[in-house]
Amino acid sequence: MAAQIDYEKCTMCGGLQDTRCVEACPDNALRVQDGRPVLTEALCEDCNECGKACPDKAINIPLEMVTF
Ligand code: SF4
Numbered sequence: 736m737a738a739q740i741d742y743e744k745c746t747m748c749g750g751l752q753d754t755r756c757v758e759a760c761p762d763n764a765l766r767v768q769d770g771r772p773v774l775t776e777a778l779c780e781d782c783n784e785c786g787k788a789c790p791d792k793a794i795n796i797p798l799e800m801v802t803f
């Protein structure tokens with residue numbers, strides 16, 4: 736598994752260019768593409784730094800995968 740992004744909740748941090756989840760990810764697993772955050776699952780280590788950084792609570796890690 737990997738981080739799950741809920742696009743219904745994501746507001747792109749209210750329209751920022753440098754989104755918080757992308758900046759928070761230590762593994763460069765997130766990038767902005769076509770105006771929304773996109774995850775490269777193979778790079779994601781389920782650390783939930785993106786989920787903690789998201790102001791919209793739009794990212795969740797399946798609980799059994801959380802590594803902190
Ligand atoms: S859970 Fe961690 S590794 Fe995965 S996308 Fe979020 S910040 Fe990056």
Ligand code: SF4
Nearest residue numbers: 745747748754756789
């Ligand atoms: S931090 Fe949350 S609101 Fe901001 S771009 Fe990422 S998922 Fe969307």
